[in-house]
Amino acid sequence: MTTGDPRPQVLRVQNFMLSTDGFGTGEGQSVERPFGHADPAELASWAGATAHWPGRTDPGGTRGLDDYFTRDFHNNIGAEIMGRGKFGPQQGPWEDLQWQGWWGEEPPFRTPVFVLTHHVRPSITLSDTTFHFIDADPNEALRQAKVAADGKDVRLGGGVKTVRAFLEADLVDTMHVAVAPVEIGRGGRLWESPDELDDRFHHEVVPSPSGVVHHLLWRR
Amino acid sequence: MTTGDPRPQVLRVQNFMLSTDGFGTGEGQSVERPFGHADPAELASWAGATAHWPGRTDPGGTRGLDDYFTRDFHNNIGAEIMGRGKFGPQQGPWEDLQWQGWWGEEPPFRTPVFVLTHHVRPSITLSDTTFHFIDADPNEALRQAKVAADGKDVRLGGGVKTVRAFLEADLVDTMHVAVAPVEIGRGGRLWESPDELDDRFHHEVVPSPSGVVHHLLWRR
Structure with missing residues (x-):
């Protein structure tokens, strides 16, 4: 944006994919199964169908409501923060520094990325993305x-x-959570119900023609 | 986007504001009344409430569904095309070249803008916007x-x-039309019904909690 933009720098959760029962990942994460027993395709198919899905390599794709969310992924974003589990399935000290994340030579972030871990290691630069x-x-x-x-x-x-x-520390300013019509049952749960956050956040529920339901929350 | 972006360069209608009866402007456009007898505030209030409305000068505003549309206004846009009536109410040869549009010293476009007119005049640069x-x-x-x-x-x-x-010439690739809960009755009409375009466009209808209804169309 221009100099003098009145909008403050905020912390945004974007395109966070969840099951109807509130899980973002299943049980038993491994290199072969980044989402454990859950099928990531069931959570992500709404996004993969859009023109602006970051992984898209062809000129097609839908340009309806869901595309506004995937196209916002890079919009005015200058850095990402992620947990170690998003970077890889390993736990404890790093045993193989050859592991450079799930994404290959062209990670979709294209900014500095801060990976939270008790086991620090040297930064990695892959194309436009640097992991710290x-x-x-x-x-x-x-x-x-x-x-x-x-x-x-x-x-x-x-x-x-x-x-x-970050919610517990009251640091999240806006959240976009896309709830896919699938149940996961066990694993990593974000919430029992998004209404848990209604005391602190405005909350809009926007059903998409694709079947996914977008939850938009922003700080009161 | 990056080099190698697979998405083609497209022509987009964005945040185009319409009444329920299909009018974008009323009758009797003048310097004092750019929308004629219609009240532009009734068409635009949904957008003015959002954090990313281009005219916003304070740090507030909503960040729900409507904000995705105003925040997309500048996203990957490199030029605008407008009719002469959007630039000013004059008709025929320009009598006053001091008229530089409705927007003052900081027009919200921030790109080259091509104004269609049978009466050409020298280009005008105002801040980051140049009108041709x-x-x-x-x-x-x-x-x-x-x-x-x-x-x-x-x-x-x-x-x-x-x-x-541009629709007649089949040059429009995507359209976002925001229909506000107001009737205008006479003036400039875009359509009798958006269904007129369903043979050529995919069409999603997304009601917003604010009361506006977003129509999203993209070429089949």
Whole structure:
């Protein structure tokens, strides 16, 4: 935006995919199954169908409501914060520094990304994305990410535990959660019901023709 | 977007404001009443309430569904095309070249803008916006605007007659029309019903909690 933009730098959850029973991932995450027993295609098919899905390599795709959400993914975002579980399935000290995330040579973020971990390691640059590994609480992580974002907003990328920690610290300004018509049953849960947040957030519920229901929340 | 973006350069109608009976403007346009007898506040209040309304000068505003539409206004747009009636109420040869549009020193476009008129005049630069006056048919206007947009999309800004002319020439790729809960009765009409376009466009109807109904159309 221009100099003098009146809008403050905010922390945004975007295109966060959830089941109707509130799970963002299943049980038993592994390299082969990043979402554990859950099928990520069932959570993400609404997004994959759109013209602006970051992974799209052909000129097709829908340009209706759902496309507004995928096309907003990079809009005025200058950095991302993610939990270690989003970067990889490993736990404890890193045993294989050759692991550079799930995304190959062209991660879709294209900004600095701050990965929260108690086990720091050297930064990794892949194309336009640089991953920094920091051992920090939510407040300190957000401070670093806002500096790196250089006036733009910061995306809070998940997973579920990370979003919950930032909600608990009252650091989340806006949330877009896309609830797909599927149940996961067990794993990582964001909420029992989005109404849990209604005391702190405005909350709009927007059903899409695709079958997904978009929940839009922003700080009161 | 990055080099190698698979999405083609498109012509987009965005945030086009309409009454329930299909009018974008009333009768009797003048300097004092850009929308004639119609009250533009009734058409635009949904947009003015959002955080990303281009005219906003304070840090407030809603961040729900409607905000996705106002925030998309500048997203990947490299040029605009508008009819002369959107630039000013004058007809025939320009009698006062001091008239530089309705928007003052900081027009909200921030790109080259191509104003269609049979009466050309020298270009005007105001802050980040440059108005070019061209006597061209829709095909030629779009060709020039696409070059100026430098790979980004082109916005078709209206008014109603201009949108109809580009629809007639089959040059419009996507349309977002926001129908406010108000009747205008007479003036400039875009359509009797959006269903008129269903043979050529996919069409989603998305009611907003604010009371406006968003129509999203994209080429089949």
